[in-house]
Amino acid sequence: MWRTLKTLAIAGVAAGIGGLLFAWSGLYSVAASKAHWTPVEMFFEMAMRRSVETHAASVGEPPDLNDPALVRRGAGHYEDGCAPCHGAPDTPRNPISRHMMPEPPYLPDKVAEWKPRELYWITLHGIKYAGMPAWPAQQRKDEPWAVTAFLLQLKGMSAEEYHGLAFGRTRADDHARVTELTGPTSGPMSGGLAETLRDCARCHGHDGNGDSIGAFPRIAGQSAEYLRETLQAYADGNRFSGIMQPVAAGLDDDAIRALAGHYAAQKPATATVKTADPAPELLESGRRIAASGAPDDGVAACSGCHGGTAGDTRHARDPRYPSLDGQHASYLAAQLRLWRDGARGNTALSRIMEAAVRRMTDEQIDAVAEYYSRRAPERAMVKGDDGKS
Numbered sequence: 095m096w097r098t099l100k101t102l103a104i105a106g107v108a109a110g111i112g113g114l115l116f117a118w119s120g121l122y123s124v125a126a127s128k129a130h131w132t133p134v135e136m137f138f139e140m141a142m143r144r145s146v147e148t149h150a151a152s153v154g155e156p157p158d159l160n161d162p163a164l165v166r167r168g169a170g171h172y173e174d175g176c177a178p179c180h181g182a183p184d185t186p187r188n189p190i191s192r193h194m195m196p197e198p199p200y201l202p203d204k205v206a207e208w209k210p211r212e213l214y215w216i217t218l219h220g221i222k223y224a225g226m227p228a229w230p231a232q233q234r235k236d237e238p239w240a241v242t243a244f245l246l247q248l249k250g251m252s253a254e255e256y257h258g259l260a261f262g263r264t265r266a267d268d269h270a271r272v273t274e275l276t277g278p279t280s281g282p283m284s285g286g287l288a289e290t291l292r293d294c295a296r297c298h299g300h301d302g303n304g305d306s307i308g309a310f311p312r313i314a315g316q317s318a319e320y321l322r323e324t325l326q327a328y329a330d331g332n333r334f335s336g337i338m339q340p341v342a343a344g345l346d347d348d349a350i351r352a353l354a355g356h357y358a359a360q361k362p363a364t365a366t367v368k369t370a371d372p373a374p375e376l377l378e379s380g381r382r383i384a385a386s387g388a389p390d391d392g393v394a395a396c397s398g399c400h401g402g403t404a405g406d407t408r409h410a411r412d413p414r415y416p417s418l419d420g421q422h423a424s425y426l427a428a429q430l431r432l433w434r435d436g437a438r439g440n441t442a443l444s445r446i447m448e449a450a451v452r453r454m455t456d457e458q459i460d461a462v463a464e465y466y467s468r469r470a471p472e473r474a475m476v477k478g479d480d481g482k483s
Contacts, residue, residue: 126195138196142221146208150215157236159210159243163424166309168244169259170297171337176201176241179225182260184253194225205245214242231334233437236428238336261296262305287352290345294353303363308422314360315471317413321354333439362420362471369423372464376457380465383458392453396462414443420471426463430454 116122129135157164173182179194180201181187191198205213217238220228229238244259291300298304302314313321327333328342329350345353382388387395400418401411411417418426432438433447434454451459 126193129195135196142224146212146215146221149219150209150211153211153215156210156214156242157239159239159246161243163307163309164240164243165247166244166259166262166305166307167297167337168240168242169256170310171237171241172244173260173296174293175337175340177260183248183251183256196224198225201245202248202251206249210242210246213245214238217241229336230339231336233334234336234432235437236432240337262299287349290349290353291356293341298357301363302357302360304422308424311425312362312421312471313357315362316358316416317411318351318354318358319413320416321357322350323414325350325354327439327441332441333444334437362417376461377465377468379458380461380463383462384465388454388458391455391458393458394450396466417471418466419469421466423460423463423467426466427459430459430463431456434459 130138159165177185178188179191179198183202187198187200208216216226218229218232218235220226231237247259297310298313302312302316304310304312324333325342325345328335328338329345331339331343333339342350383393384396384400387393396418399412399415401415429438430451433444433451436448438444438447454462
């Protein structure tokens, strides 16, 4: 037995030395123009799949992956962040990605091979040495679920279905609406900025009111100052989002100002996402917290910064803060929980909000979100330079 173990140890050391010498010799080609040897490729594939399977086992309980808003949100990101390498039902992969090693798979054909938690783990953490990046905002553990929800719908999806999810409307309608808003050749959103607006409109709509299922927040009628500072915070990485940070990072100051001005000038919609009416006591709880806070729990009133109801001159909205009236309840609740968990950003305003909501319970968050979502959005009572609202 001792002789056998000694022989195996010597063989192992010899194999290790041989492997090091072979690597040092440079004979193994790392060129992306040449495939790995079949045994090497099989080894890497096995190691990758086993690693994903093992680590994905610790992923927590997913949200409702059939939620249409979650699927739509994931589709919006997939078009920009995933389709160039992995393809989509309405377009093949970028030719450059076909020459990567390993070649990114065409996901409509491959996604069924993975379980939901595995898709989530890959989206969040990426894969080393495969060109698959990690999620740009690691603090946002919630966002990769949107991509996962979309991927689960991808198999067998038609080009028309994909386009409806990723773009929200046809390209022809996009072009006609942008031309109507900006003019074909002049104005603050002309030329390249008009193209930027088309990209934003895929999710937020040209009028900033998003869609009817609450996939994206309403930004119409927010103050230009708030929108400008928000886009800049995304661009600087000070507000966390793997969806918005890459988009904002590509905008220069002129584009940020033009987009902020455009959406600030739009009229907020009055319609809300159709959900079951909450209990009256829940709405009353939300109203009390919005107006006066919950002093016994250390929760500040929302109206001090976000403004009160029309005619309430004591609580005009600070332009650095958004109007909450008519905003989707699901969006408001998600943002409050991100602040409570310290995962929304590291701006000065984020730190203020973290302190304000740190002690909020889930019930209080849901109450405030439902209350504001059912208030009719109005032109914001913003404190102006002349002291008027």
